[in-house]
Amino acid sequence: VVDKILSKSASVTEFGEAVCAPDPTADLVLNVYHTATQLLDAVAFHSRLNEAQRVAFLIIARQWIVRQDAGAFPDLPWVKVRALRIFLMGPGGTGKTHCLGAVRTVMNHFDCGNRLAFYAPTGTAAINVGGVTLHKGYGLKVCRSTDDTDQKNKHSFNVFVKETTRMENKDIDIQAIDEVSMLSCETFEEVEYVSRFSKENMNELFGGAIMVFSGDLLQHGPVFGAALYTPLAHLDERNTEIGISQRVGRMI
Numbered sequence: 001v002v003d004k005i006l007s008k009s010a011s012v013t014e015f016g017e018a019v020c021a022p023d024p025t026a027d028l029v030l031n032v033y034h035t036a037t038q039l040l041d042a043v044a045f046h047s048r049l050n051e052a053q054r055v056a057f058l059i060i061a062r063q064w065i066v067r068q069d070a071g072a073f074p075d076l077p078w079v080k081v082r083a084l085r086i087f088l089m090g091p092g093g094t095g096k097t098h099c100l101g102a103v104r105t106v107m108n109h110f111d112c113g114n115r116l117a118f119y120a121p122t123g124t125a126a127i128n129v130g131g132v133t134l135h136k137g138y139g140l141k142v143c144r145s146t147d148d149t150d151q152k153n154k155h156s157f158n159v160f161v162k163e164t165t166r167m168e169n170k171d172i173d174i175q176a177i178d179e180v181s182m183l184s185c186e187t188f189e190e191v192e193y194v195s196r197f198s199k200e201n202m203n204e205l206f207g208g209a210i211m212v213f214s215g216d217l218l219q220h221g222p223v224f225g226a227a228l229y230t231p232l233a234h235l236d237e238r239n240t241e242i243g244i245s246q247r248v249g250r251m252i
Contacts, residue, residue, distance in 0.1 A: 036065050036072040047102040056099050061106045088214040096214040097129050100176055115173040121182040129178045138194040139165035169198035180215040184225025185249030192252055
């Protein structure tokens with residue numbers, strides 16, 4: 001799959017005679033590129049993406065573009081609209097956010113940069129990626145104790161919060177969640193539900209949005225609740241709201 005993705009990697013000849021290979025030290029002028037493939041090659045080259053970053057960038061950017069124009073890649077017939085949920089794994093400093101910054105550059109070319117949203121479990125992590133917390137972005141209730149976690153109603157936010165969340169997220173095409181190691185199964189299930197509700201598409205996971213998860217599962221786990229990598233056999237087996245939420249979130 002990687003070889004297939006990189007088969008159209010950037011090269012001088014691929015940019016055509018009328019378009020020279022980009023200079024990474026020069027400003028990126030996107031309107032000189034005539035095809036989607038040329039545009040992505042230019043952004044990847046200018047952003048100095050390494051091979052792993054480039055693979056992730058092409059997967060995400062191609063999927064977003066083909067959703068805007070199904071015929072954007074006539075040279076790549078295998079690029080079609082499909083569900084995309086991708087996990088960028090690695091410790092801090094490996095360029096996960098930098099890769100998504102390149103995706104946003106592509107989206108800015110179409111005046112759609114605001115359709116990529118960043119979320120994180122904590123305020124500090126949200127600031128680091130230029131986003132908001134999961135609870136703010138998805139209108140979730142903050143649980144401050146294990147008692148709150150056991151007693152919460154996962155879809156109990158009021159009508160005002162529901163409508164505000166829907167209006168803020170309905171046009172978001174790419175949802176990027178950082179520090180997923182701190183995400184519990186319960187919260188993950190809530191995020192999935194709110195995404196479907198916001199996109200007004202209850203028949204697809206996350207409402208059909210492109211989901212990008214990033215982080216290092218060897219870092220801090222969730223404060224409350226079960227970590228995403230918890231084996232199903234270790235989750236709450238009771239048919240309570242919290243038990244069902246844990247199992248659903250784990251299986252997603």
